[in-house]
Amino acid sequence: DAIMWAYPDATPNKDFVLRNDGNGPYIEKWNLRAPIPTEEELQLWWEESKKSQLYPPPSLIESLGRQLTEERLARKALEESYKLMGEELAKLKIESLQLKGEQKQ
Template sequence: MNIAVAIKHLYPYADPLRDFIVLDNGPELVLRPGAEEKGRVRYEIKPPQNGEESVEGVHYRYGIDYNRLTEGEDYDIVERGPYIAAWNLDAPQPTEQELQAAWETYQEAEANKPPQLTENEQLRAENASLHGRLGDVEVIMAELLSI
C-alpha cells in the first residue's frame, strides 16, 4: 500500500510536504533488553576547562557501538515499513483500516480509468476524426451539386 497516495485519495487538497509526511526508514536496529549497557560507549565532545565539571551533552555523550554487539543476541534488524511521521491536517489521522480501504478504492478507480494515449496516438485519432469529417463534407458537396 502506498500510504501517501491513500491519504491524497482521502484528502485530495492535502499538501504532502506541509500537511503530512510519510517516511520509510528501511531496516532499523532494535536493541534487546540489557544490550544497551553492553554496547554503551562514552564519546568525548570537548575536554572540560580547568576547574570545570564534565557535563553530559556538552563535554561528552553516550552512544551505542554496534561493533561490540552481536546481531540476533543483542539486537535485531527490523523492517518497520512506511508510516505517517507528521500529521498537520485538522481532520483526524486515518487508521490502518481507513488507509487500506482508500488504497483499494484508489486502485479500483485507476483500473477503471481509460488508458492515456501517447502524443502520437492522440495525433492519429485527431487525424482519423478530421478525415471522417472531410468525407462527410464531400458527401454533402456531392448532394448539393446534384441538386
C-alpha cells in the first residue's frame, strides 16, 4: 500500500514484486524508473497513506481477481511455449529420422 500511495500508476507484480520469506516483506523486483525505496521511505509513505486515503487499498476480491488473471495469463504463455517446443521437437525428430535413413543407404 505504501508503494501504491507513492506510485499510484504502478502495477503490482509487474512494476514491483514483493516477497515474504517469513522475516517480513521485502521488494524482490523493482521495475520502476525510480530508486528502490528505503525502509524509512516506505514507513513514511505508509504513514502518509493512512492519513490521506488517496489510495484506497484494493478489496480482497479485487486482489484475488487480479492475481487469478495474472496466473491465467502466465499459464496461457507457458502452454504456448510448450506447444512451440513440441512442434520444434517434432521437426527435429523428422530430421533425425531422415538423416538416419540417408546414412543406411
